[in-house]
Amino acid sequence: KNEVEQSPQNLTAQEGEFITINCSYSVGISALHWLQQHPGGGIVSLFMLSSGKKKHGRLIATINIQEKHSSLHITASHPRDSAVYICAVNRMDSNYQLIWGAGTKLIIKP
């Protein structure tokens, strides 16, 4: 079993819909990251969380440390949000490695 699991693997939605992508992890962590990878390949960090909730524009990320679960929400989705969204965690007891989820491929149709 992977230490970081994302769901769904693939998600197709219509423009304007509210999107939720989930990330569950099985290890103790010191931080959780959400990143975005566009079809062109570049990877951009969206959020880094150790507790609570963060918001940036139409993106909201939440984390529940007790449940070992995080969600990434996109409000009023737009075709330009189409990308792969990746969850990664810093293990609390580890060195300096990130453990990566497999990613969620999101397609927003106009």
Next chain:
Amino acid sequence: EAQVTQNPRYLITVTGKKLTVTCSQNMNHEYMSWYRQDPGLGLRQIYYSMNVEVTDKGDVPEGYKVSRKEKRNFPLILESPSPNQTSLYFCASSRDRIGEWYFGPGTRLTVL
């Protein structure tokens, strides 16, 4: 502008011909890392560095070397590339262990 640069962006080479992919960051970050990304396998860490002259193996270090002689640079060296090293490579840097990571644009390598 804060950035991580990688060169070359695209490279086609032949088996056994030594190559170096350069990585440089202008943010004075201590932590740097190399990843490869293959379809269906996600990002896998090759090597990482916590500071100058301090490096350690990631999950898939075989066939790769790195060096960290200066804080800003972290080159990835393939001494004798093989076709199974055909992949998309990313360099990344971070200010500290749990800080935000900044990624380079990627290097698409094909080994024939």
